[in-house]
Amino acid sequence: MSTLALSTETTVIEEQLAAARAAIAERTTVTNVVLTACGGSYAVMMPNEYFLSTTATTLETHAFNAAEFTARSSKLVGENTVVILCSHSGNTPETVAAAEHARSLGALTVAFTHELESPLAQASEYVIGYQHGPEKSESYVAPALLLRLVAGLLDDREGTTLSASIDDAVAQLPTLVGDVRHAHTAPADAYGAQYKNEKLIYTMAAGSNYGTAYSFAICLLQEMQWIHSQAIHAGEYFHGPFEVTDRDVPFIALVGLDETRAIEQRAVDFVTQHSDRTLVIDANTFGLDSVDESVRGIVSHLLFGPALRAYADALADHRGHPLSVRRYMWRMEY
Amino acid sequence: MSTLALSTETTVIEEQLAAARAAIAERTTVTNVVLTACGGSYAVMMPNEYFLSTTATTLETHAFNAAEFTARSSKLVGENTVVILCSHSGNTPETVAAAEHARSLGALTVAFTHELESPLAQASEYVIGYQHGPEKSESYVAPALLLRLVAGLLDDREGTTLSASIDDAVAQLPTLVGDVRHAHTAPADAYGAQYKNEKLIYTMAAGSNYGTAYSFAICLLQEMQWIHSQAIHAGEYFHGPFEVTDRDVPFIALVGLDETRAIEQRAVDFVTQHSDRTLVIDANTFGLDSVDESVRGIVSHLLFGPALRAYADALADHRGHPLSVRRYMWRMEY
Numbered sequence: 001m002s003t004l005a006l007s008t009e010t011t012v013i014e015e016q017l018a019a020a021r022a023a024i025a026e027r028t029t030v031t032n033v034v035l036t037a038c039g040g041s042y043a044v045m046m047p048n049e050y051f052l053s054t055t056a057t058t059l060e061t062h063a064f065n066a067a068e069f070t071a072r073s074s075k076l077v078g079e080n081t082v083v084i085l086c087s088h089s090g091n092t093p094e095t096v097a098a099a100e101h102a103r104s105l106g107a108l109t110v111a112f113t114h115e116l117e118s119p120l121a122q123a124s125e126y127v128i129g130y131q132h133g134p135e136k137s138e139s140y141v142a143p144a145l146l147l148r149l150v151a152g153l154l155d156d157r158e159g160t161t162l163s164a165s166i167d168d169a170v171a172q173l174p175t176l177v178g179d180v181r182h183a184h185t186a187p188a189d190a191y192g193a194q195y196k197n198e199k200l201i202y203t204m205a206a207g208s209n210y211g212t213a214y215s216f217a218i219c220l221l222q223e224m225q226w227i228h229s230q231a232i233h234a235g236e237y238f239h240g241p242f243e244v245t246d247r248d249v250p251f252i253a254l255v256g257l258d259e260t261r262a263i264e265q266r267a268v269d270f271v272t273q274h275s276d277r278t279l280v281i282d283a284n285t286f287g288l289d290s291v292d293e294s295v296r297g298i299v300s301h302l303l304f305g306p307a308l309r310a311y312a313d314a315l316a317d318h319r320g321h322p323l324s325v326r327r328y329m330w331r332m333e334y
Numbered sequence: 335m336s337t338l339a340l341s342t343e344t345t346v347i348e349e350q351l352a353a354a355r356a357a358i359a360e361r362t363t364v365t366n367v368v369l370t371a372c373g374g375s376y377a378v379m380m381p382n383e384y385f386l387s388t389t390a391t392t393l394e395t396h397a398f399n400a401a402e403f404t405a406r407s408s409k410l411v412g413e414n415t416v417v418i419l420c421s422h423s424g425n426t427p428e429t430v431a432a433a434e435h436a437r438s439l440g441a442l443t444v445a446f447t448h449e450l451e452s453p454l455a456q457a458s459e460y461v462i463g464y465q466h467g468p469e470k471s472e473s474y475v476a477p478a479l480l481l482r483l484v485a486g487l488l489d490d491r492e493g494t495t496l497s498a499s500i501d502d503a504v505a506q507l508p509t510l511v512g513d514v515r516h517a518h519t520a521p522a523d524a525y526g527a528q529y530k531n532e533k534l535i536y537t538m539a540a541g542s543n544y545g546t547a548y549s550f551a552i553c554l555l556q557e558m559q560w561i562h563s564q565a566i567h568a569g570e571y572f573h574g575p576f577e578v579t580d581r582d583v584p585f586i587a588l589v590g591l592d593e594t595r596a597i598e599q600r601a602v603d604f605v606t607q608h609s610d611r612t613l614v615i616d617a618n619t620f621g622l623d624s625v626d627e628s629v630r631g632i633v634s635h636l637l638f639g640p641a642l643r644a645y646a647d648a649l650a651d652h653r654g655h656p657l658s659v660r661r662y663m664w665r666m667e668y
Binding site: 071240241242 | 366372396569661
């Protein structure tokens with residue numbers, strides 16, 4: 001289904017992004033934004049909910065699983081709403097239904113997908129085709145393009161001046177991601193060798209990095225490695241989950257650069273003291289000096305993804321369990 | 335710290351509830367509601383976020399962990415915001431800080447707590463003291479009172495007529511909860527005997543019941559039984575988590591009566607087919623015929639809590655691990 005020919009050219013992507021941004025800017029009555037998708041694509045929405053909610057002075061933002069969004073049928077969704085969706089294949093039934101639901105209420109719909117001919121692309125007014133696979137540019141993957149659209153939306157509707165810094169950071173991603181991958185290749189290999197027999201690995205983060213921790217827990221560990229997991233919110237850790245901490249319980253904890261860093265650091269200080277099996281990844285090591293300081297916090301999640309992917313690849317290798325194997329997904333009706 | 339003498343009299347609670355409701359009604363400029371707390375108290379907020387968000391035509395609602403709420407420092411929080419908080423002891427530092435943060439921005443603060451002299455009670459403008467412990471009335475516990483306040487808020491600010499039905503349902507709780515407890519005592523004991531050696535039990539729900547599934551996962555299983563868990567959103571299950579499903583992986587799945595019932599049922603249909611260790615609790619068995627049909631969905635979470643508690647009590651009994659035991663909480667600085 002997915003072919004290189006369908007990996008959209010960067011000039012086309014820029015046109016699609018500009019058209020969606022202009023359409024949002026032109027709808028001057030917009031009062032709220034909904035970000036909705038399923039699984040890994042929903043996780044990509046979460047940092048953008050954080051970015052919008054911590055920056056906006058007028059716009060209200062919510063992120064929902066797409067099935068939940070449609071079932072809720074909120075009366076606050078209508079002509080004054082921008083609904084942003086994402087599905088890699090563009091075939092996710094719940095996300096297509098969410099686009100149709102939103103559009104039937106008069107909301108402005110913008111979809112991110114790898115497949116420009118897909119049902120989601122057809123159901124949505126504006127479509128941005130992101131790149132994927134070995135030929136992709138790291139500046140044209142879904143999380144990077146979504147962040148650029150949201151920065152543009154904030155500038156146009158909230159009077160901020162974020163786009164230039166975000167666009168500049170995204171343009172640097174091929175180098176930044178390459179450096180992060182390189183830095184984590186050897187540590188990830190050692191991690192894979194040491195943790196290959198784990199039945200359960202928790203992840204932990206807060207703020208704009210919670211989505212990346214969630215994605216790693218549900219997609220990489222549960223879905224692709226059949227390893228039990230939960231993405232623990234670092235602020236919730238001390239109010240229940242921390243009682244499962246023990247010397248042999250593995251945690252992967254993220255420490256980012258946004259307003260919730262102190263929350264994440266407090267959880268890391270505890271978990272590293274009481275478990276011998278912790279991996280801490282700190283965005284301070286991502287070499288973000290060349291990124292405008294004001295956006296380093298929100299940009300960090302674009303690097304946590306590739307960093308964590310190195311650990312998933314290494315776990316898959318040492319476990320002899322390729323990330324592509326599924327026992328239910330794509331193999332049966334459900 | 336907690337004593338029966340501090341379990342507030344029902345006449346006083348009614349006065350506190352009425353005062354908070356009137357204060358919210360009088361602030362006619364209110365445009366958004368924030369529900370914030372930590373852990374189990376945060377979980378109690380979640381169904382009310384659902385109730386507000388699915389009912390409101392003007393008010394925007396968000397629920398946050400209290401540390402995250404303060405760190406976000408949203409510019410949308412101010413004089414036009416009602417911030418509702420909850421802490422059992424009233425001593426939770428993050429929740430007290432959230433009340434102080436909200437109040438400094440001019441928001442109207444309403445706190446639920448068992449301790450009327452606590453820091454949270456002092457930090458908040460309006461306080462509702464809920465009952466707890468063996469002498470409590472099921473009509474005066476935190477989730478019931480919070481739901482009544484929210485129904486009143488909706489009636490006063492959104493023109494709905496929900497309070498009468500909600501108040502009536504809450505008044506029936508002593509009977510309804512008693513019946514649910516009785517119905518689940520024997521099944522829970524059998525469950526405890528059969529599942530006492532499990533290292534991990536997942537929970538699953540959507541919509542207004544997700545909070546109860548979350549509470550059971552992080553407070554009852556992780557905190558009080560040191561059993562690994564994750565509260566899987568039923569709509570997310572098919573987009574990652576379902577790949578960990580196997581014949582011997584235990585799930586506790588809730589099926590409620592709100593707009594997300596079909597989402598929960600779809601997940602139950604799959605998990606019961608592929609795991610032999612599932613417990614499904616359906617709100618259809620809660621005997622809610624005497625509750626106004628229009629509010630049965632949102633009322634269900636008030637019964638899922640006591641139903642699940644029977645299973646926690648039985649697990650604790652068969653495992654010889656009392657629910658009151660902690661290894662970190664209350665035992666050290668963190």
